[in-house]
Amino acid sequence: MLNTGRQLPMAFSINGDGGETGPKWEITEPALYTITFDKSTKTIVCERSGDFMPEGTNDFFTHMWLIICRPEAPYPFEMERDGGNWKITRNLQNTEYIKFYGESIPRNEWDTPYSLKWFCSLVDGELILDSGSDSGTRYFKYGADNTFSWRVPSVGVGPGNYTITLSPGEGTVSFVRNN
16 A cells, blocks of 8 residues: 555566556555655655545536446446536436446447546445435546446445436536435
8 A cells, every 4th residue: 555654665677567467556545645756765655745636627528428337238328418517317226336428429338449538436436425425526537547436335325316417627426316
């Protein structure tokens, strides 16, 4: 774990970076960090320097899709534009994983052409709501890495009808459970 604030040993690789199977650092909490490499002592220090700052995008979208992630295929649901935001009201089920996609065609196969316009959670499996809450705002990461998704909790406030608002310019997505 990298974000300990402690000085940690590291190894330099002259011939490569270890690739996908090589050693990796893990940052366990979204925040702003100052990372210091010291080649003379072969150490690294990662210190928290502030709260996570949402990073919205000024990209323009003609369509936006709520993607329900299932192993066999993604299930896209088109969202409606509401000013600079995108909204949808949808029934979400126990333990469903969701993310958003900003392209003109729906994503209904996992192996379709590569895209950079994904809106995903900061941490894989991040719950859409905090325990006992009927609404919540989450930050997203935008870009090519579409491996992380939000999850509908299986206990407490979980499945039901939700109004979801994605705010690309603000860097947030809100989930409001409709009673």
